[in-house]
Amino acid sequence: MRSFVLALLLCWSALTGAAPATLKFSAVDSWTMPLADFHDSQLKGGILNDIIQRLSQRLGLDASVQVLPRNRVELAARQGSIDVRCYVSPAWISDHQRFLWSVPLFLHRDLIVARRGEAPLPTPEALSGEQVGTVLGYSYPRLQPLIDRGAVRRDEARNQDLVLQKLLAGRYQYAISNEQALNWFNRNHPDSDQLTAVGILEETPVACLVRDDPDLPTQRILRALQQMKTSGEIEAILARYR
Structure with a gap:
C-alpha cells in the first residue's frame, strides 16, 4: 500500500511539473504607448499587456x-x-527556427514621418543624405542598405516617443515610427x-x-493565440487604443 501511494505521489508530481503555473513573458523597455505602459519598470498597460493578460x-x-533592453530580450529567449x-x-530574429511561432496577430507598419507640410517621399531611397530619427x-x-553605404545616418533615441519628440523639435527632418505610436x-x-x-x-x-520546450504547454499556447486572432479578440484589443 505504501508503495502504491508513493507511486501516485510521484505521478502527480510529474504531471504538475509538466505544466508551469506561471508563464514568463518579456517586454522591451523602449516600447511606448499604445504598445506598452511602464510604471516603476513594470508593464502595467497597453496593447501587449492586454494580450499577455488575456492569453494567461x-x-x-x-x-x-x-x-x-532589446538586446537582452533576444539573449533571454535563447x-x-x-x-x-x-x-x-521571424524576420527580426537570426535563429528564428529554434522557436515555435504563433499565427501572425497584426501588422507592424514602419512609417517615414515628418512635420506637417513635408512632401510625400516616393521611396525610402529618397532619404539619401538625411539624418533619420530611429x-x-x-x-x-x-533602411539598412542605405545605412551600410553611408547614404543615411541614424540619430538614435532610447524609445519611440523620444524619436518623435526630437522630430517635432526640429532635430532632424525625418524619423521612422511604427503606425500605432505615431497615431498615439x-x-x-x-x-x-x-x-x-x-x-x-x-x-x-x-x-x-x-520557447520549444517539452515542459511548456506549447500547443495550448499556440492554439489560444490562434483563437484570440480568429475570434476577433486581438482586433478588439487594438481598437481600444486607436
Missing part, C-alpha cells in the same frame, strides 16, 4: 513579465529565461504639433514566439 487567462496560468515573447517577427537598437531591414503621439498633441507619414518604410506581420 485563457490558459489558466499566471503571467510574469521581465522588462528588458537562454530559456522567458517562455513567450510577443510583438516579434530607436536605439531597433532593426530596420529596408498625434492623439496627445494639438493640431499645430501633429506629425505626418510621408512614406511607408516596411510592413511586417508580428506574432508571438514560444
